[in-house]
Amino acid sequence: MVTDSVSFRLPPWFQSALPPVNTPYPSVEERMRLTIELARRHVAMGTGGPFAAGIFDLEDGGRLIAAGVNLVLAATTSIAHAEIVAIALAQQSLGDYDLGRGGRRLELVTSTEPCAMCYGAVPWSGVRSLVCGARRSDAARVGFDEGDKPPDWIAALKRRGIDVRRDVMRRQAAALLEEYGASGAVIYNARQNR
Amino acid sequence: MVTDSVSFRLPPWFQSALPPVNTPYPSVEERMRLTIELARRHVAMGTGGPFAAGIFDLEDGGRLIAAGVNLVLAATTSIAHAEIVAIALAQQSLGDYDLGRGGRRLELVTSTEPCAMCYGAVPWSGVRSLVCGARRSDAARVGFDEGDKPPDWIAALKRRGIDVRRDVMRRQAAALLEEYGASGAVIYNARQNR
Numbered sequence: 001m002v003t004d005s006v007s008f009r010l011p012p013w014f015q016s017a018l019p020p021v022n023t024p025y026p027s028v029e030e031r032m033r034l035t036i037e038l039a040r041r042h043v044a045m046g047t048g049g050p051f052a053a054g055i056f057d058l059e060d061g062g063r064l065i066a067a068g069v070n071l072v073l074a075a076t077t078s079i080a081h082a083e084i085v086a087i088a089l090a091q092q093s094l095g096d097y098d099l100g101r102g103g104r105r106l107e108l109v110t111s112t113e114p115c116a117m118c119y120g121a122v123p124w125s126g127v128r129s130l131v132c133g134a135r136r137s138d139a140a141r142v143g144f145d146e147g148d149k150p151p152d153w154i155a156a157l158k159r160r161g162i163d164v165r166r167d168v169m170r171r172q173a174a175a176l177l178e179e180y181g182a183s184g185a186v187i188y189n190a191r192q193n194r
Numbered sequence: 195m196v197t198d199s200v201s202f203r204l205p206p207w208f209q210s211a212l213p214p215v216n217t218p219y220p221s222v223e224e225r226m227r228l229t230i231e232l233a234r235r236h237v238a239m240g241t242g243g244p245f246a247a248g249i250f251d252l253e254d255g256g257r258l259i260a261a262g263v264n265l266v267l268a269a270t271t272s273i274a275h276a277e278i279v280a281i282a283l284a285q286q287s288l289g290d291y292d293l294g295r296g297g298r299r300l301e302l303v304t305s306t307e308p309c310a311m312c313y314g315a316v317p318w319s320g321v322r323s324l325v326c327g328a329r330r331s332d333a334a335r336v337g338f339d340e341g342d343k344p345p346d347w348i349a350a351l352k353r354r355g356i357d358v359r360r361d362v363m364r365r366q367a368a369a370l371l372e373e374y375g376a377s378g379a380v381i382y383n384a385r386q387n388r
Contacts, residue, residue: 004209006282007201015198077285078292078318079278088200091271097382098272116314120341124272124311147314148350156342188291 008075008085010068011047014038024061031056031109032133032169034064039082039111040176042069049073049188050180053082053110055090055099055127065106066090072188083110083118087125100126107131111173112139113166116147122162129163133173142181202269202279204262205241208232218255225250225303226327226363228258233276233305234370236263243267243382244374247276247304249284249293249321259300260284266382277304277312281319294320301325305367306333307360310341316356323357327367336375 017038025031031054039052051070057063068085072078086108091097099106108127110118112134122130136146150156154164181187211232219225225248233246245264251257262279266272280302285291293300302321304312306328316324330340344350348358375381 003283003287005201005203006279006286007199009199072291075286076289076291077282078320079273079282079285079315084273085200088271088273089197091273092200092269093197095270097266097270115318117311117318118314120310120312120314120343121273123339123341124309126272145317147317148344148347149314150342150344153342 053086098126138174292320332368
């Protein structure tokens, strides 16, 4: 094998687009606004697709712990969805593979409802709540395939103690997907190449 | 944020445990035997949990393209399941986020049926077939939570053109899980800490 390690890195502009450390994001709308803004900036800078996710500490005023954008194209791997990037960054940053240890309450905010992979990653991450902007149908309209989640995926997360809230700033989140689709940018999706 | 990149690396012993480049693995049992052996070695070396996965090129004699082991503990991130590691390594190694581009036929072989996250990652990876050793129930008996896949997950993959074969060397794969469980080693699982 050529390589024995995997890595993916946020775009160069990313850190400077983030708020000062400890900036509070007390409302879910404020957390979603930042997340959508990161996705929008990612597209505007030409560094990837229209998806972003953030992990916020609900017990610390909604402080941002880590954020990610979709790095599938930049990092050359289909696993680098925004939610996966944000989860891994938060865990490696805090030094714990379980973000919920000790009763800690972190929230995953994603600009679009998670795909099947990212849905499956949520319980392992240790986050205690999930907030979604655009819906699966908004992404599908533009051509993004979200995969096959269980029909009762929201209830399944709730059974695991993970609260789910959808449609937060959905209109704004869906508008970004529409703009990306209308721009003729690449809709990366393994299936389209077959 | 402390960091803007994610990385995970295979254990130091890993490369030397692999066969010479271009070694053929023409039968599915040979591919599974190597995969289980990597999982066994991972446990024996104390570098992680009893899970491994390999990606093989079916049109090149079953040559190994990339392999991974579960790096959740070593890499401090819940996303680093063996299948995710193998998929990302194969993609970054081949320089393409779609392993199926151009009609290429790669196979993902995993020592235990994929969890909900890894199941969701399969279609995005571009592999054309999935081979599983132990079943979900074998992992659950030891205490590993595999998450909530759709009830018809095998049919869902087949609808996407991905062939699924289960129970290949299941007895051997399940025995490794049993041994790991009996050893009293850590069953890492975010939920148990709540």
